Amino acid sequence: MRFVLRKAGFYVVALWAALTLNFLIPRLMPGNPVDIMLSKLATKGPVTPATRDAIEAMLGTDTDASLWSQYVGYLQALAHGDLGTSVAFFPAGVGQVIGQTLPWTVGLIGLSTVVSFVLGVGLGMFAGWRRGSFVDNLVPAATMLQSVPYFWLALLLLFLLGSVWPVFPLSHGYDVYTFAGPEPTWAFVSSVIYHGTLPALTIVISSVGGWMLGMRNMMVSTLAEDYLVTAEAKGLRPRRIRFAYAARNAVLPSLSGFAISLGFVVAGSIVTEAVFSYPGIGSALLMAVNSNDYALMQGVFLVITLSVLGANLLVDLLYGVIDPRTRARS
Amino acid sequence: MAITTQDPALAAEEAVEASSGRRRRSLPPMTLKLGVGLTVAGAIVLFGLVGPLVVGDPSAVSDIGLSPPGPGHPLGTTQTGQDVLAQLAYATRGSLTIGFVVGALTLALSAFFGVVGTFVGGWVDEAFSLFSNIMLVLPGLPLVIVISSYVPQKSVWLVAVVLAITSWAGSARVLRGYTLSLRNRDYVLAARVADERGWRILAVEILPNLVPILASQVVFAVIFAILGEAGLSFLGLGASGSFTWGTMLYYAQNGLALRLGAWWWFVPPGLLLALFGAALSLVNFSIDEIINPKLRAQTRSQRKRWRMTREQLHDADEVTA
Numbered sequence: 001m002r003f004v005l006r007k008a009g010f011y012v013v014a015l016w017a018a019l020t021l022n023f024l025i026p027r028l029m030p031g032n033p034v035d036i037m038l039s040k041l042a043t044k045g046p047v048t049p050a051t052r053d054a055i056e057a058m059l060g061t062d063t064d065a066s067l068w069s070q071y072v073g074y075l076q077a078l079a080h081g082d083l084g085t086s087v088a089f090f091p092a093g094v095g096q097v098i099g100q101t102l103p104w105t106v107g108l109i110g111l112s113t114v115v116s117f118v119l120g121v122g123l124g125m126f127a128g129w130r131r132g133s134f135v136d137n138l139v140p141a142a143t144m145l146q147s148v149p150y151f152w153l154a155l156l157l158l159f160l161l162g163s164v165w166p167v168f169p170l171s172h173g174y175d176v177y178t179f180a181g182p183e184p185t186w187a188f189v190s191s192v193i194y195h196g197t198l199p200a201l202t203i204v205i206s207s208v209g210g211w212m213l214g215m216r217n218m219m220v221s222t223l224a225e226d227y228l229v230t231a232e233a234k235g236l237r238p239r240r241i242r243f244a245y246a247a248r249n250a251v252l253p254s255l256s257g258f259a260i261s262l263g264f265v266v267a268g269s270i271v272t273e274a275v276f277s278y279p280g281i282g283s284a285l286l287m288a289v290n291s292n293d294y295a296l297m298q299g300v301f302l303v304i305t306l307s308v309l310g311a312n313l314l315v316d317l318l319y320g321v322i323d324p325r326t327r328a329r330s
Numbered sequence: 331m332a333i334t335t336q337d338p339a340l341a342a343e344e345a346v347e348a349s350s351g352r353r354r355r356s357l358p359p360m361t362l363k364l365g366v367g368l369t370v371a372g373a374i375v376l377f378g379l380v381g382p383l384v385v386g387d388p389s390a391v392s393d394i395g396l397s398p399p400g401p402g403h404p405l406g407t408t409q410t411g412q413d414v415l416a417q418l419a420y421a422t423r424g425s426l427t428i429g430f431v432v433g434a435l436t437l438a439l440s441a442f443f444g445v446v447g448t449f450v451g452g453w454v455d456e457a458f459s460l461f462s463n464i465m466l467v468l469p470g471l472p473l474v475i476v477i478s479s480y481v482p483q484k485s486v487w488l489v490a491v492v493l494a495i496t497s498w499a500g501s502a503r504v505l506r507g508y509t510l511s512l513r514n515r516d517y518v519l520a521a522r523v524a525d526e527r528g529w530r531i532l533a534v535e536i537l538p539n540l541v542p543i544l545a546s547q548v549v550f551a552v553i554f555a556i557l558g559e560a561g562l563s564f565l566g567l568g569a570s571g572s573f574t575w576g577t578m579l580y581y582a583q584n585g586l587a588l589r590l591g592a593w594w595w596f597v598p599p600g601l602l603l604a605l606f607g608a609a610l611s612l613v614n615f616s617i618d619e620i621i622n623p624k625l626r627a628q629t630r631s632q633r634k635r636w637r638m639t640r641e642q643l644h645d646a647d648e649v650t651a
Contacts, residue, residue, distance in 0.1 A: 147607025
């Protein structure tokens with residue numbers, strides 16, 4: 001019980017820190033969002049003091065109020081689920097924009113992360129079991145792929161499979177010329193799959209090496225344990241030793257890494273979505289950055305932080321269940 | 331209490347090292363991986379140092395836009411006729427600068443929060459650990475994007491500082507784990523009993539044992555920083571008016587180099603980025619194998635070649651007896 005309470009306490013503090021950071025960054029940074037927006041508006045026409053007041057009210061940067069009362073107001077608005085109004089997608093609210101873009105990101109990046117994990121851990125297990133074999137020699141090559149910058153790999157694949165041999169479409173989440181918006185038809189679903197294959201492929205290629213290396217190294221370390229010698233001495237079948245004795249223990253760190261990378265699905269989507277013009281939450285963040293949409297930026301950052309914190313909490317609780325040693329230590 | 335089972339390979343290695351002087355122990359054994367990694371990384375660093383002195387002005391425009399590699403322009407030109415080789419030389423210097431600045435800052439921050447905090451112990455350790463755990467769960471790239479979007483005119487230093495602030499926590503946690511185990515070793519306790527001053531125990535007894543792990547963390551931080559800066563620049567959020575591999579790729583992407591098939595524009599910066607990252611990973615592999623000898627790729631055929639001399643067998647018998 002103490003273990004759970006301690007963990008919960010940490011997450012409350014972390015969440016508070018993230019929220020406060022989210023509140024403070026716009027107010028501590030040299031560029032004032034209101035001034036930036038006004039200077040943008042001023043290029044289109046004269047700006048009246050009323051406009052300034054309206055923008056300040058909209059962004060919640062009411063300079064008359066003290067920093068503390070602004071902070072309280074910010075937390076209150078968050079507690080009511082009020083994230084403000086988006087400028088880039090005016091008049092849509094930030095919550096609405098996030099609701100529309102999040103499923104795309106979770107679908108594409110989430111699925112590719114799962115595929116990459118299963119593939120990487122499986123291959124890593126065999127590489128560690130048969131050290132020096134063909135699969136084991138594949139590990140350095142796959143890790144090399146990891147040091148290739150992701151967006152460059154994605155651009156190259158896009159160039160080769162999109163322009164040189166047009167196998168896959170160049171951009172967007174679905175065929176925007178045929179469909180006006182998401183619709184529950186089979187044609188739409190197949191269009192989504194067709195458009196999502198190449199982005200998913202690039203994610204799997206660039207991330208599978210890390211899982212392989214981690215699992216391979218854990219497998220090698222586990223195979224040197226005494227209880228594996230005992231298992232071999234008992235005359236257990238190699239298959240049983242491999243799965244029930246070695247792999248089951250070796251997969252623990254990878255499993256926690258997997259849960260954490262699920263939390264980073266939202267955060268990691270930014271570059272992918274920029275390359276493929278995918279209609280996910282990363283594109284929304286970029287759009288917000290380019291149009292100085294501070295409310296949307298804060299909203300997206302909040303979603304990202306929440307998902308990372310949630311995934312970490314899940315790992316901690318799950319780890320307490322599957323590996324009792326962690327509970328005993330803390 | 332602890333039974334020390336002597337690994338024959340280790341014993342043999344130690345015997346060799348003991349005979350050839352004590353200094354050799356502190357240097358990693360030169361393997362193929364380490365050699366290739368150091369050579370490639372060194373060549374790229376040299377290119378970044380010397381290249382900008384040799385090539386012409388990277389920003390000079392000319393009327394031969396998008397010409398493929400040929401005489402005069404060994405790597406072709408960009409859309410506005412800028413020499414790709416000149417840009418590449420300056421970009422290498424820019425990216426490496428960011429990498430090394432972030433590496434140094436990360437080393438300082440993670441060593442302070444990971445090693446010093448853990449060594450002092452008590453509430454300082456608790457507070458430092460909580461702080462680094464919070465920094466760890468805050469997502470890096472989005473935070474960097476949000477911070478950098480508030481500053482319209484960014485210098486290279488600002489980008490480096492922001493990258494360092496968002497990336498030190500992971501290695502601080504790794505260092506904390508190692509320091510925790512070192513802190514309670516017998517020889518550290520002995521030093522405490524001998525009334526050695528705290529900073530001396532830290533600097534003389536603990537830090538030397540952390541050198542391999544610190545080195546591997548720094549190498550990792552440099553890779554992370556260069557890739558992170560490239561990603562940031564590629565999104566158009568990097569340092570303004572600077573040349574890095576990321577900005578080159580950004581301009582190549584915006585200049586439609588991909589659609590126009592101008593491979594000489596976008597392949598070189600990405601290739602150098604990948605080569606440098608791969609070279610540093612190779613160096614890191616070698617360091618990892620020093621920290622954890624189990625990871626050394628020993629196949630059974632290699633293991634059969636291990637031979638111990640009579641003398642070593644005799645020594646080993648004495649140790650186990």
